[in-house]
Amino acid sequence: MTIVWPEAARQLVVAGDVAPVTDREARLAYGARTRYLQVLAWVNDADLAGATAELRRERWTAFGRERGDGPLEPPTTWGGYALTPLRMLFWQGATDGPSNRLAYERDADGGWRREAWPG
Numbered sequence: 001m002t003i004v005w006p007e008a009a010r011q012l013v014v015a016g017d018v019a020p021v022t023d024r025e026a027r028l029a030y031g032a033r034t035r036y037l038q039v040l041a042w043v044n045d046a047d048l049a050g051a052t053a054e055l056r057r058e059r060w061t062a063f064g065r066e067r068g069d070g071p072l073e074p075p076t077t078w079g080g081y082a083l084t085p086l087r088m089l090f091w092q093g094a095t096d097g098p099s100n101r102l103a104y105e106r107d108a109d110g111g112w113r114r115e116a117w118p119g
Contacts (some may be wrong), residue, residue, distance in 0.1 A: 009093030
């Protein structure tokens with residue numbers, strides 16, 4: 001997984017083991033999303049991705065008319081994955097000198113080892 005903050009010249013790369021979450025965890029994650037993101041999970045599919053902007057807005061509006069403002073259950077396509085980090089790599093860029101990276105690697109005992117890496 002990579003998270004980038006271009007305006008701050010920073011990046012985090014996390015590598016590790018990935019496993020599907022339970023149905024309960026997926027439902028909790030869906031429930032924690034904003035209404036916009038919940039509707040997006042229902043409406044935004046591969047067919048819609050290639051449609052015109054007008055058709056995408058029409059489908060969005062139609063979904064709202066059909067479902068109203070009440071609570072939404074997750075679509076059957078909804079799921080999630082949990083990442084257990086084994087390595088985290090923090091990168092910090094600089095325009096006036098070299099960038100650097102800090103690497104954190106999980107040891108066999110569950111602790112973390114830290115190393116400074118060249119940028």
